[in-house]
Amino acid sequence: MKGRVLVVDDDAALAEMLGIVLRGEGFEPTFVADGDRAMEVFRESRPDLVLLDLMLPGMDGIDVCRQIRAESGVPIVMLTAKSDTVDVVLGLESGADDYIVKPFQSKVLIARVRARLRRTDDPAPEMLSIGDVTIDVAGHAVKRAGEPLSLTPLEFDLLVALARKPRQVFTREVLLEQVWGYRHAADTRLVNVHVQRLRAKIEKDPERPEIVVTVRGVGYKAGTG
Amino acid sequence: MRGAAVGEKATASRVDAAARFSLAQARRLARLGRRLRRSTHAALVALADQWRRSLQLRVITATFVVSGLVVAVLGVVLMQQIAQNVIGSKEKAAGNIASVGLNLAKNTIGVTGTPTESAPQLMYSIVQKLQTTGSSGPGNNYAVMVTLPPRYQGDPVYSGGQNAGFSPGLPRPPAHLVRLVERYPGHLYVVPATMSVVGDPHATGLAYGGSFGSVYQLYYFFPMAADQATLTKAQQTLLLVGVAVVFLLAAIAWLVTRWVVIPVRLAAHGALRLSTGNLDERMQVRGSDDLAALATAFNQMAASLQEKLGQLEDLSRVQRQFVSDVSHELRTPLTTIRIAADVLFGAKDEFEPAPSRSAELLQSQLERFESLLTDLLEISRYDANAATLDAEPVDVCDIARQSADVAQQLAERRGTRIEFRLPTEPCIAEVDSRRVERILRNLLVNAVEHGENREAVVTVAADSGAVAVSVRDFGVGLAPGEEQLVFDRFWRADPARARTTGGTGLGLAIAQEDARLHGGWLEAWGKPGRGSVFRLTLPRLVGGILAGSPLPLGPGPDDVDAEVVGLTATVIPLSDAGLANGQSNGQASGPDQDQPAEPGTDSEVTARG
Numbered sequence: 001m002k003g004r005v006l007v008v009d010d011d012a013a014l015a016e017m018l019g020i021v022l023r024g025e026g027f028e029p030t031f032v033a034d035g036d037r038a039m040e041v042f043r044e045s046r047p048d049l050v051l052l053d054l055m056l057p058g059m060d061g062i063d064v065c066r067q068i069r070a071e072s073g074v075p076i077v078m079l080t081a082k083s084d085t086v087d088v089v090l091g092l093e094s095g096a097d098d099y100i101v102k103p104f105q106s107k108v109l110i111a112r113v114r115a116r117l118r119r120t121d122d123p124a125p126e127m128l129s130i131g132d133v134t135i136d137v138a139g140h141a142v143k144r145a146g147e148p149l150s151l152t153p154l155e156f157d158l159l160v161a162l163a164r165k166p167r168q169v170f171t172r173e174v175l176l177e178q179v180w181g182y183r184h185a186a187d188t189r190l191v192n193v194h195v196q197r198l199r200a201k202i203e204k205d206p207e208r209p210e211i212v213v214t215v216r217g218v219g220y221k222a223g224t225g
Numbered sequence: 226m227r228g229a230a231v232g233e234k235a236t237a238s239r240v241d242a243a244a245r246f247s248l249a250q251a252r253r254l255a256r257l258g259r260r261l262r263r264s265t266h267a268a269l270v271a272l273a274d275q276w277r278r279s280l281q282l283r284v285i286t287a288t289f290v291v292s293g294l295v296v297a298v299l300g301v302v303l304m305q306q307i308a309q310n311v312i313g314s315k316e317k318a319a320g321n322i323a324s325v326g327l328n329l330a331k332n333t334i335g336v337t338g339t340p341t342e343s344a345p346q347l348m349y350s351i352v353q354k355l356q357t358t359g360s361s362g363p364g365n366n367y368a369v370m371v372t373l374p375p376r377y378q379g380d381p382v383y384s385g386g387q388n389a390g391f392s393p394g395l396p397r398p399p400a401h402l403v404r405l406v407e408r409y410p411g412h413l414y415v416v417p418a419t420m421s422v423v424g425d426p427h428a429t430g431l432a433y434g435g436s437f438g439s440v441y442q443l444y445y446f447f448p449m450a451a452d453q454a455t456l457t458k459a460q461q462t463l464l465l466v467g468v469a470v471v472f473l474l475a476a477i478a479w480l481v482t483r484w485v486v487i488p489v490r491l492a493a494h495g496a497l498r499l500s501t502g503n504l505d506e507r508m509q510v511r512g513s514d515d516l517a518a519l520a521t522a523f524n525q526m527a528a529s530l531q532e533k534l535g536q537l538e539d540l541s542r543v544q545r546q547f548v549s550d551v552s553h554e555l556r557t558p559l560t561t562i563r564i565a566a567d568v569l570f571g572a573k574d575e576f577e578p579a580p581s582r583s584a585e586l587l588q589s590q591l592e593r594f595e596s597l598l599t600d601l602l603e604i605s606r607y608d609a610n611a612a613t614l615d616a617e618p619v620d621v622c623d624i625a626r627q628s629a630d631v632a633q634q635l636a637e638r639r640g641t642r643i644e645f646r647l648p649t650e651p652c653i654a655e656v657d658s659r660r661v662e663r664i665l666r667n668l669l670v671n672a673v674e675h676g677e678n679r680e681a682v683v684t685v686a687a688d689s690g691a692v693a694v695s696v697r698d699f700g701v702g703l704a705p706g707e708e709q710l711v712f713d714r715f716w717r718a719d720p721a722r723a724r725t726t727g728g729t730g731l732g733l734a735i736a737q738e739d740a741r742l743h744g745g746w747l748e749a750w751g752k753p754g755r756g757s758v759f760r761l762t763l764p765r766l767v768g769g770i771l772a773g774s775p776l777p778l779g780p781g782p783d784d785v786d787a788e789v790v791g792l793t794a795t796v797i798p799l800s801d802a803g804l805a806n807g808q809s810n811g812q813a814s815g816p817d818q819d820q821p822a823e824p825g826t827d828s829e830v831t832a833r834g
Contacts, residue, residue, distance in 0.1 A: 014561040021564055055553065081556035082549070085615050102556040103595055106567040173627070188658065189615075217618040217653040 003027040005113065006047035008038050008064065009079065010056055018051065021106045027113070035059030039067050047074065049117055051109075054080045054091060062094045069095030073152045075116035079104075085189060092193035097154045098180065099190075115181035128163040130211045130222045133202055135163055144202065154179065155198045162212060162222040171219040195220055280489075281482045288478035289471060296467040307459050311452050316415070316431065319447040322367065323433035324413050326445065330371070331437040368395050368446040396420035398444045402434045410436040422448050429453065488516045492523055504531040545611045552602050559595065566591050593729070600731040604714070607738040614742050616767045619658045620651040621692045622685050628665035629683065636673045642680040643669065652687035654765040660739040661763070664747065665694060667732040668759045672698035674728075675757070686775040687765070691745075693776040695760040703751025711749050712737045736761075746771060750778045 009015045022029040032041040036058035054061035078091045078099035126137035142149045172188040199206040213223040405414045413435040422428045430448035498506045508520035569584040672681035677700035684695045715730035740747035751757030762774040
């Protein structure tokens, strides 16, 4: 498993601690302590995963997240002291794949990191479609009417999970398990925000979704378009 | 025989039909009567209500009544004065004419006074002379007659004077006047009498009488028709004017009260808008009278309120900001400490006994510290009114099952069984699933902890307005009075008991706040030695007001044994539910405790299946 992790956090003690833990698990950590230098270090180190603290001096963590996301689909995990929905949603909407609330246990962190890094490359060529959106699973490409859409890996996985079983309704817990790889006690807000992000990218009218349809009280399913 | 019978039957049926018809009539009348009574009653109630609520109505009615009385009294007095004057002057004029005439007659006849041959001519000339005396003109019409006393049998009565329009003929002198004239000769007497004139057979008038000579009597008849007409006309005019004046006064009263009432209503309206949060509401100040003083005072009050509320809001914001800052500042170093402790704990086997044990203690106490910190921050968020509700339609049964996952591990360690009683259909409600899960997790952990290794039962139920989850355990239970205390912050049932999970003491307090945030209830029931029930009731829709709960707060009649599926309670529609007490189950605010239902007496729960 690839193992370069970029730790963006201004607290030196915490960064060092995280480094100790990550190295203990076989990862290669790199560090940057302020938002302004984050992009530079990111481009230099080409990490496989980014651990991003939101409260940064210089450029705000949210902006760093957006910038990274604009360039790459690398998994980003937010580290934040704020657990209010508003803050969490903001972070997720700006491109993060998951968030962990401080203080956290190191084993929780490691589990999440591994889950994000574990992406089975599907060898079998598989073409799926929902409505006028076509999905090339093996090639990780999504097209609408021939126009390619750019999705992060997590958004892609979410879309594929729904598209593989078009008539099935997925609860948020099931999606967390299948797409994120979390089995217990994970926050369903992750699913909500990612569905919204996905809709913003692939729906003609995100307010009236046709591709990813909400089933009230239960969860989501792939629309028949 | 047969014909008679048929006839009888026909008669009987006719009678029967008639009876039925009249019965129907009676019923219809009764219905009509009832409807009439109801509508008049309703009208009266509406009137009474309007009277109570409208200052204007009361003022106008009072003005009406008082001015009506005053006008009536004045009118009566005025009428009397006018009547007296009119009649008085008429009497005077008539009296003059009569006495002048009597003197004239006396002088003409001389001393003799006894009837002679030429008496008729003499009488006639007297009468003619008398006719011409006295001013003529309308209102001064009168008749004159000369008569012989009745005792002179067979003697004719000499009469003249048709000017006054007597009809059919001249009136007869009233009997008591005749007696007076006879008894006291030489004087002039007057009595009121009715006389028949054109157009009025019973006109009132005055009759004068006096004797002249030794045997002759002179009578004057003055009808008062014209004066009567004048008086009647005056009365009518007075009445009309009086009524007009009363209405006018009432109208003026209406105008004046409007002048005063409108500002008062504006003030009331403004105060209402102020109370709904519109702190910019102000009244217009015009002039410097009492109304202006009212408006000024109102504006001052509003400004002061606005300022105070603004201050409070600022304070609240500052507190929230502080909480948020503290939270952030504490969390980062705590994370480092935590991870360090984890690393040490992971390596404890490589240490000497003392550092190894230290690493264990460090880790466990850090866990405790962390949860205490989280709970404290959560509570302080409620205190600062900074908690937000992320409500979404969720099936509460799912949340119940999820929350059990965490408690399951603890339960397995203790050998406690968790039993679920869920209805077959989903219980969907608009709730914040994170908070509800936290509540239920807390309740379940408590149930397992205090359950003395007996089972814990989770029941979910819903009705049209609410969903409820109750967690029942059969352990130590609660002493009477503790059912309230249990939700207090840092309250422990028994400080001496070993707490295996090391709770913070804030779990139930937070859970109750979470329930309150939804507009729901979290209540407890317990009996020492028999266990306890914690019941969470939430409205199905955000903003719904609870009036009752689908589950009982107590052991319930079916308790452990029966399989209860789909409990329903008496449904209280949300539209009628104010903050009234639900059916014996709690109030809309706070964990106030009602008497727990004894098994068998709980009539609210109907079990199916």
